[in-house]
Amino acid sequence: MDSRKTGGKAFLEPIYPSTEKLKAKNLGGRQLGKLTQLLLPHVKPQDIPENFPQKMIEELKLMPRFEAFQQIHFPQTQKHYEAALRRLKFEEIFLAQMRMNLLRSQRHRFSKGVVFDAVGDHFNTFYNQYLPFELTGAQKRVLKEIRNDTARGKQMNRLLQGDVGSGKTIVALLCMLLAADNGFQSVLMAPTEILARQHFQGISSLLKDMNIRVALLTGSVKGKERKPILRGVADGSIHLLIGTHAVIEDTVQFQNLGLVIVDEQHRFGVAQRARLWEKNHTPPHVLVMTATPIPRTLAMTAYGDLDYSVIDELPPGRQPIQTVHRLDSDRSNVMDFLKAEIALGRQVYVIFPLIEESDKLDYENLMRGYDEIKTYFPEPEYWISMVHGKQPAIQKEENMRRFVEHDTQIMVSTTVIEVGVNVPNASVMVIESAEKFGLSQLHQLRGRVGRGAEKSYCILLTGKKLGNVARERMKIMTSTNNGFVIAEKDLELRGPAILKVPAKVVWWTLSWRIL
Numbered sequence: 001m002d003s004r005k006t007g008g009k010a011f012l013e014p015i016y017p018s019t020e021k022l023k024a025k026n027l028g029g030r031q032l033g034k035l036t037q038l039l040l041p042h043v044k045p046q047d048i049p050e051n052f053p054q055k056m057i058e059e060l061k062l063m064p065r066f067e068a069f070q071q072i073h074f075p076q077t078q079k080h081y082e083a084a085l086r087r088l089k090f091e092e093i094f095l096a097q098m099r100m101n102l103l104r105s106q107r108h109r110f111s112k113g114v115v116f117d118a119v120g121d122h123f124n125t126f127y128n129q130y131l132p133f134e135l136t137g138a139q140k141r142v143l144k145e146i147r148n149d150t151a152r153g154k155q156m157n158r159l160l161q162g163d164v165g166s167g168k169t170i171v172a173l174l175c176m177l178l179a180a181d182n183g184f185q186s187v188l189m190a191p192t193e194i195l196a197r198q199h200f201q202g203i204s205s206l207l208k209d210m211n212i213r214v215a216l217l218t219g220s221v222k223g224k225e226r227k228p229i230l231r232g233v234a235d236g237s238i239h240l241l242i243g244t245h246a247v248i249e250d251t252v253q254f255q256n257l258g259l260v261i262v263d264e265q266h267r268f269g270v271a272q273r274a275r276l277w278e279k280n281h282t283p284p285h286v287l288v289m290t291a292t293p294i295p296r297t298l299a300m301t302a303y304g305d306l307d308y309s310v311i312d313e314l315p316p317g318r319q320p321i322q323t324v325h326r327l328d329s330d331r332s333n334v335m336d337f338l339k340a341e342i343a344l345g346r347q348v349y350v351i352f353p354l355i356e357e358s359d360k361l362d363y364e365n366l367m368r369g370y371d372e373i374k375t376y377f378p379e380p381e382y383w384i385s386m387v388h389g390k391q392p393a394i395q396k397e398e399n400m401r402r403f404v405e406h407d408t409q410i411m412v413s414t415t416v417i418e419v420g421v422n423v424p425n426a427s428v429m430v431i432e433s434a435e436k437f438g439l440s441q442l443h444q445l446r447g448r449v450g451r452g453a454e455k456s457y458c459i460l461l462t463g464k465k466l467g468n469v470a471r472e473r474m475k476i477m478t479s480t481n482n483g484f485v486i487a488e489k490d491l492e493l494r495g496p497a498i499l500k501v502p503a504k505v506v507w508w509t510l511s512w513r514i515l
Contacts (some may be wrong), residue, residue: 012075036073043069051091063087113155114258114282116147120181122212123174130206131170138311139167145309146175146287150259156285161292162311163483164447165318168289171311172261173203175287180212180239184258184284187241187276189248191264193218193393194400198422199263200242207240217243217252220397248275256280262288291447291483292440312484320481321450323458325434325474334459335376338428342382342409346427346454350412351445353436354389369432370412383408389416415441424452434460434477435470439490442473443483469493 016032045066050057057064063071068087075081135143142160149156162168176186190196200216207214215229215238232238236255241247257280276284288306326334338348352369366388373384385399385408396416403411404423411426429449434442442460450456460474476489 012078012081014073040070040073060090062090065091111155112282113150113153113285114182114184114280115153116150116178116182116184116258116285118181119147119178122177122180122210126177126207126210127174130209132206133315135170136167136311136313136315138162138313139171142171142309142311143174145307146171147178149307150175150178150285155283156287157306158287158309159306160287160289160309160311162289163314164291164444165451166291166311166314168291168311169199169202172263172287172289173206175259175261176240177212179259179285182258184256185233185236185239185241185254186259186261187243187247187254187257187279188261188263189276190242190244193220193244193397194404195263195422196242196244198404203240203242212240213238214240214242217241217246219244219246221246252279254279257284260284260286262286264290264292292444310484319450319453319455321429321446321456321458323446323460323478323481325460325462325478327462327464329464331461334430334461337457337459338410338430339377341428341457342377345425347403347406347408347423347425348410348428348430349426349445349448350410350430350432352412352414352432354414366412366414373410373412377410382410384410384412387411387413387416389414415445422451423448427452427454427456429456429458430461431458432461433463434474435462435466437473439473439476439486439493442477443486446477446481 014033014036016029016036018028018032022028022032048066048069050065052062052065056062063083063086065087068084071080071084072088075084146156146158149158160168160171172188176188179186188196188199190199196218197216200214204214213232215232217226217229217233221229229238229241230251230253233241234253234255241252241254246252257276260276262276276286341348350369350373352366366386370384370386377384383402385403387396387399391399399408400411402408406425426449429446431437431442431445437445446458449458458477460477462470462474466474472493476486480486
């Protein structure tokens with residue numbers, strides 16, 4: 001909406017987006033506006049019927065629906081425009097929430113699920129003899145929620161959110177052992193091969209003295225190596241299958257799949273996740289996990305069809321990551337610090353942002369940064385891995401593997417390593433042009449370090465000229481390691497992309513029935 005003046009009076013003129021193809025047909029924004037102005041008077045109230053009760057409209061002081069559609073296009077005043085916008089935003093949010101609540105209610109009432117009613121030898125043996133640390137109170141609470149879900153004969157569909165390092169994987173493993181105790185198989189799907197391999201290695205190590213068979217299935221598992229895995233999954237001798245999207249292929253047939261766990265769920269499409277749910281006649285329980293900080297209010301809105309669990313405390317003894325903000329003028333001192341850490345046997349990440357619209361320019365920016373790093377850290381004294389989105393998958397995995405196995409001391413990368421690289425020996429994360437990143441992304445990147453016993457650091461490098469929002473981001477990052485606090489601050493800074501409405505809306509959402 002554009003505000004203009006004519007004859008000394010202000011009036012509002014709508015701005016309609018168009019496309020190049022429409023403009024070529026002489027249907028630009030101005031022409032669309034004229035068409036709308038011509039057609040709108042022919043629209044009658046019965047064409048846009050009211051969908052809210054009158055009592056609700058009065059209590060929440062909402063503009064009637066037909067009037068809102070009229071005023072959003074050609075408002076009489078600024079106040080009319082704002083009232084119309086408020087009504088239409090509210091309607092969109094309200095109906096989305098009602099749909100979420102309806103789906104959730106139907107799932108709780110009608111969806112059948114396999115029953116995990118026994119806590120048997122596998123779970124108890126691991127918990128009492130092989131659990132590497134005492135569970136936190138938050139982990140125990142989440143396990144109780146999951147056990148209650150899986151024992152009631154309805155399909156569990158739960159989102160598990162936990163900050164980086166909070167222990168989501170051990171909760172997932174205990175859930176898989178619970179499934180095994182009840183005669184069911186489990187599958188854990190990860191977004192990258194390196195993350196799937198890390199899960200496999202970690203879980204296999206924890207279960208090495210137990211009679212539980214674990215297998216890894218990724219795109220690189222071929223031929224003779226693949227056939228016994230498919231056979232073991234089909235005959236039930238493999239209890240836990242860990243893999244990438246390869247686990248959803250039609251050739252992967254389970255004997256009795258009872259639990260599906262999706263790690264970093266936002267990296268998968270809905271259709272990909274759904275294909276796992278269809279691998280049993282009775283839908284398996286579903287646990288989706290994320291370390292991406294999500295404010296609770298936003299999580300309840302965006303994932304309202306899921307039950308929601310959160311691990312909101314870190315294991316004791318974990319050292320906080322020290323985060324500092326440095327300017328480009330401090331670069332030589334930063335590089336000296338990296339050399340000192342490498343001399344102690346540590347490893348380092350250097351992350352560059354994707355800030356251009358052109359893939360070519362992004363690639364050139366990364367290569368310039370890589371060349372500059374090489375001047376500070378020449379071969380053969382130092383070895384550097386580089387990872388970016390334009391690399392073939394095989395090359396990317398190989399470069400990541402070299403860093404994981406300590407063949408290289410420095411990883412130069414874009415944000416492709418934001419999720420899924422676990423290198424306990426890495427102690428420093430340098431984020432170039434940190435002002436170009438959002439708070440949640442900065443926190444995710446910082447979570448790549450601080451995974452070992454040594455003190456870890458995150459260095460935010462920026463230019464001297466920072467806007468107020470960027471300066472506030474740097475201040476928040478250097479003052480807290482709490483992902484939930486950061487998520488709330490991120491929402492405050494960026495502002496919700498939804499309309500703030502009175503608390504009474506909650507009552508209406510819960511009480512109004514869709515007939």
